[in-house]
Amino acid sequence: MLEGVKRVILVLSGKGGVGKSTVSTQLALTLKEKGYKVGLLDIDLCGPSVPYLLNLENQSVHQGPHGWIPVYLDKEQRLGVMSIGFLLNSRNDAVVWRGPKKTSMIKQFLEDVCWQDLDFLVIDTPPGTSDEHITVMENLRQVPQCSAVLVTTPQQVAIEDVRKEITFCNKTGIPIFGIVENMSGYECPNCSECTNIFSSGGGQSLAEYAKIPYLGSIPIDPRVGSLAGEGKAAIKELPESKTSKVFTDLVTQLTESSKNGDMK
Numbered sequence: 001m002l003e004g005v006k007r008v009i010l011v012l013s014g015k016g017g018v019g020k021s022t023v024s025t026q027l028a029l030t031l032k033e034k035g036y037k038v039g040l041l042d043i044d045l046c047g048p049s050v051p052y053l054l055n056l057e058n059q060s061v062h063q064g065p066h067g068w069i070p071v072y073l074d075k076e077q078r079l080g081v082m083s084i085g086f087l088l089n090s091r092n093d094a095v096v097w098r099g100p101k102k103t104s105m106i107k108q109f110l111e112d113v114c115w116q117d118l119d120f121l122v123i124d125t126p127p128g129t130s131d132e133h134i135t136v137m138e139n140l141r142q143v144p145q146c147s148a149v150l151v152t153t154p155q156q157v158a159i160e161d162v163r164k165e166i167t168f169c170n171k172t173g174i175p176i177f178g179i180v181e182n183m184s185g186y187e188c189p190n191c192s193e194c195t196n197i198f199s200s201g202g203g204q205s206l207a208e209y210a211k212i213p214y215l216g217s218i219p220i221d222p223r224v225g226s227l228a229g230e231g232k233a234a235i236k237e238l239p240e241s242k243t244s245k246v247f248t249d250l251v252t253q254l255t256e257s258s259k260n261g262d263m264k
């Protein structure tokens with residue numbers, strides 16, 4: 001049930017493996033650390049990695065009188081999580097469903113989870129622009145404040161795929177909040193020197209070309225990789241890191257735009 005949800009952030013990427021789930025979880029954790037009430041919905045049915053990233057793998061969801069109760073990361077219930085991963089027996093189980101079954105599961109995720117009142121619902125989507133995305137977009141029309149954060153990496157092929165995401169958002173009428181470039185250089189954990197392993201700046205050039213806000217560059221940081229699996233926020237564990245700054249800035253921009261009622 002999305003009635004009590006003030007704002008939805010869809011996290012989209014053209015390609016798999018660019019760090020979309022890492023961005024979704026770190027964004028949700030940062031919002032929680034800043035005092036907001038947050039939901040994180042993982043609708044990547046074929047690769048639900050959110051339970052693993054938040055160290056919630058052994059949890060399961062329960063049916064309450066009004067729908068599914070999310071799994072809460074904290075006692076205060078500031079971050080609730082829902083993922084197909086909670087419904088599978090093990091991380092190695094695969095969801096082998098045809099399109100209609102997938103779309104009906106996503107509809108259920110959007111309609112039957114008791115989120116209660118949330119400041120933000122972050123939705124981690126599958127890569128690309130599939131039927132699942134269309135189902136999400138159709139169901140989100142009822143939420144007045146909804147926008148997309150696009151995640152890319154510096155490689156040309158990832159940038160090309162993000163162009164398709166931009167076209168998709170434009171066609172379905174979802175405002176694009178901005179683009180984040182992940183794996184943008186390597187930040188040495190010892191001296192914080194950043195080395196551009198691939199090219200860099202592709203995300204920023206695309207943002208300028210498409211007239212979309214550029215939200216920042218997250219370097220490859222082995223410490224961020226190791227936070228995965230522990231459910232810890234970079235802003236708390238690595239406050240001096242570039243990653244922490246990107247997420248802090250992103251949350252500031254989101255909250256400012258919520259106040260102004262401007263989703264772009």
Ligand SMILES: Nc1ncnc2c1ncn2[C@@H]1O[C@H](COP(=O)(O)OP(=O)(O)OP(=O)(O)O)[C@@H](O)[C@H]1O
Nearest residue numbers: 016017018019020021022183219220221224225228
């Ligand atoms: N900035 C980063 N620094 C270090 N490791 C990272 C960073 N971003 C992501 N990773 C690691 O890269 C791997 C892939 O990230 P993630 O699962 O977030 O990608 P994804 O785009 O959601 O993938 P999929 O499309 O398969 O769901 C993970 O092991 C994650 O820990």
Ligand code: SF4
Nearest residue numbers: 188189190191192193
């Ligand atoms: S990046 Fe920094 S710590 Fe890493 S090897 Fe180079 S100088 Fe040393």
